[in-house]
Amino acid sequence: MSEALTIDALQQWLHRFAFDITTQADWLTELDSAIGDADHGTNMVRGTAAVVAKLDGGTTGTVQELLKAVGITLVSTVGGASGSLYGTFFLEMARNSPSDVQLNGSELENALHAGVNGVIARGHATVGDKTMIDALEPAITALSQSLADGRQLQGSIAAAAAAATIGRDSTKPLVARKGRASYLGERSAGHIDPGAASAAILVAALAASIGERTA
Amino acid sequence: MSEALTIDALQQWLHRFAFDITTQADWLTELDSAIGDADHGTNMVRGTAAVVAKLDGGTTGTVQELLKAVGITLVSTVGGASGSLYGTFFLEMARNSPSDVQLNGSELENALHAGVNGVIARGHATVGDKTMIDALEPAITALSQSLADGRQLQGSIAAAAAAATIGRDSTKPLVARKGRASYLGERSAGHIDPGAASAAILVAALAASIGERTA
């Protein structure tokens, strides 16, 4: 059935992610200027550009191999908190993906779940700490819920993207408890978390690329 | 005759000089910002304030002693080019003044002449180099000329002050050949020399204090 994500679809996701990061890099850096160190846009552009270069370099292999390559590339090019965390996300996705050339709906759900849990295990953040988890965690919950409700993959991922966006915006009033923004204490409130913003872009990119594909 | 300058008159000159320097210090520093190092106003305020403190400390003695004390005070408090040059001016005036409690017209002329020559001997500047000499030299020439023409001391000193002002303004178009402004080459043109400006204040203060006295 058309419910499976092929290697091609995954690649399209990652290309789309890289593209959206590039066009929104200044905004991400601006968010990071307000409560961090003004490098999140630059970091993510560097990392996603390296991922694209890696993908364009060829030799796809299995889903597992693809996601692992993405994770390693992010870890070794981004640096900072986000490099290790996004890297972990993809490495954990990889470890929980089949040695196959495609992922079906529940396999994707599993992999994404593992990715998010990997970030939590590394960074020890929970929802409300004003981090990327505030976008990722609601997204995966929405996805699972939607699939459990029997909806199609495409619609479920769209639901995940919507949840990620709401999660991103929910970080605005929060006082940060993790990452660099936590150094600001009360002054961190009133700004969207940059990592939550890039995470919402990640999920939205998945929704958009699947939307395009099946459109 | 009232043509002699007493110790009191000299003191009045120096007080007036200090006062006029203080009120015009910002302007002097601004001139020095344009073509020098932005300290001429501050330097002259420091020096003339020290002179006033010295005078207020008492023990007048002779004209020679007074002028020597002024010269030493300037040398040891001003620093920079102007400290040494104004100091030399007064020290040379002192060396060429009588051991008396007043100066008559020609004695004053002699002393001022010696002062200016002392500055030239130290600094090796000639008229047109864009320095205090451009104000001092015409002033002493005008004084001599006026006295030679048989005019009174007061009027002659007023003539000297007028000549100093014209000399000061004549520095504006000049390209500096001495002092800090010479580092600028052609870019020094278009600005009045700060030392010429303070020198014009010095001569004007003499004229003003004599004017007040005899008024």
Place this chain on the structure above:
Amino acid sequence: MKKLINSPQTLLADALRGVAAAHDQLSVDFENRIVFSTAPREGRVALVSGGGSGHEPLHSGFVGAGMLDAACAGEIFTSPTPDQILAAATGVDSGAGVLFVVKNYTGDLLNFEMAAELAREQGIEVASVVVADDVAVEDSTWTAGRRGVGTTLILEKVAGAAAARGWSLEKVQVLAKRIADAGRSMGAALTSCTVPAVGKPSFDLPEDEMELGVGIHGEPGRKRVPVMSAAELSHALVESITTDYDFSGKPVIALLTGLGGTPLIELYAMFAEVSARLNERNITIARSLVGNYVTSLDMRGCSLTLVGADNEILDLWDAPVNTPALRWND
């Protein structure tokens, strides 16, 4: 933005070329962005540190005999990556193990942690010490905790001397931990820094205000206050530091660092006030450093660090060191 650079993209690579050109006693791995010491390290513990760039001379300026064996340079304000750190560890290990000196930022922690895992897989013994000395940040197990700033330099010097004397990895780590525990810092900024890739100041400060409690990454501080005199600021910094840790009765090592754009004459004027404030509290400055040592690009301001010492620490502090930024008794 005005900077003496070729471009934001090449700045780090260019600066590393400059380090290589200026310092014969260092060798630079340009691909991995690691500055190595050429001092012998056979059979002794090696020290590796690193972090985002923009804090120079930290860390590359502290590489050399008696201090760091290698420093990994991340992008501007971005911690280095695990593979960089791993390359440094494998480059310096001579079998006696490697101590990672890590400043307490999430990115640094995670990347050094991943590198340690990878290094251990390769049979390298790795220990870590984390510096978290900035009292401007409230200490809490629920947050990322305190930032690591000036104590890092003092720790690198003292632990480096211990490693040079042949101490075991465990002993060096315990010592390093002791320094980290006894160090406190607090900073203030007159201006923001400008991250080259961003091109404009990270925050705006009106002419009559300063940020109290800034870190070294252009993040805003804890509080915006009217500009203080050196005397007032010294009071604020010393008060915050000394109420957080009791320095009385021990000699302290004091570091007053500029944040990159602060002229030395101002730092000396500040240090006069700092030393007066410490005198008033009967705290004895046994050793001191005044200069731009732990910086934040072109930021103007300063940060004060005090480390409670003892004779052993002072003896190690005085031990020979030969690095670009600290050199004595060599």
Place this chain on the structure above:
Amino acid sequence: MKKLINSPQTLLADALRGVAAAHDQLSVDFENRIVFSTAPREGRVALVSGGGSGHEPLHSGFVGAGMLDAACAGEIFTSPTPDQILAAATGVDSGAGVLFVVKNYTGDLLNFEMAAELAREQGIEVASVVVADDVAVEDSTWTAGRRGVGTTLILEKVAGAAAARGWSLEKVQVLAKRIADAGRSMGAALTSCTVPAVGKPSFDLPEDEMELGVGIHGEPGRKRVPVMSAAELSHALVESITTDYDFSGKPVIALLTGLGGTPLIELYAMFAEVSARLNERNITIARSLVGNYVTSLDMRGCSLTLVGADNEILDLWDAPVNTPALRWND
């Protein structure tokens, strides 16, 4: 104006208190504003320098064993007075004579000259050397000549080493003259400095322009040009310096100094380019210094100095020195 100071009026006195608090090996005469070395000088030539303040670490940071015996601090950008300099000379003379190291500014020349006259009247043997190395200024006997900048530091180090080795006053002076003759400098500014007593920048520079050929007193340079890259600027500086003096065939000592507000990462990026430009011309950098050494308050920019050396000069350069800002082999 934002500065870490108490007030413009007290800045110099405050900074001297800070110097005294930070450096045990120095003793400060607060009344005369002289920083003295406590290193022994019995029977050997002593070196005295000084100048306006605002160039720190020049000169007070170069006082100590193997370099200056005393430095006189004038007001900001204002040369010290003869009585200050005389007090320094009488304080350091042990009968073998005193060398005055003077930068070529009218104020410095005149005040050191008056001090030399006074010192000689007191039976102290005094010799002087004048540094006039700034190629941005046209050399002419009709003008004040060239400014003295970075060569001063190199001269103080080398001549200080010769004095420490017991050379006679005449020999130290001849050596110092040799260094002064073989040194050339050129600087550029991205921003003006702000003189504390003035409270605003000495000149305004638009965001896209820089001043080429600036000195170290906030005086405008020779030419205003669009902001250059590090590569372009290195070309301009090296070209000006090397067309003025032929450095080929001799080892050079290179100093790339920041002007006070320049972060080290930028200086390293510049030095990478400078060393590339010198390489292209087959000029060998035998020794180098990169950092904020000869500054102009908070000015941003840099100045490059090259001094043509030989084995004797390099040997003296490498000789032990122990000052706040330069220390090695001690």
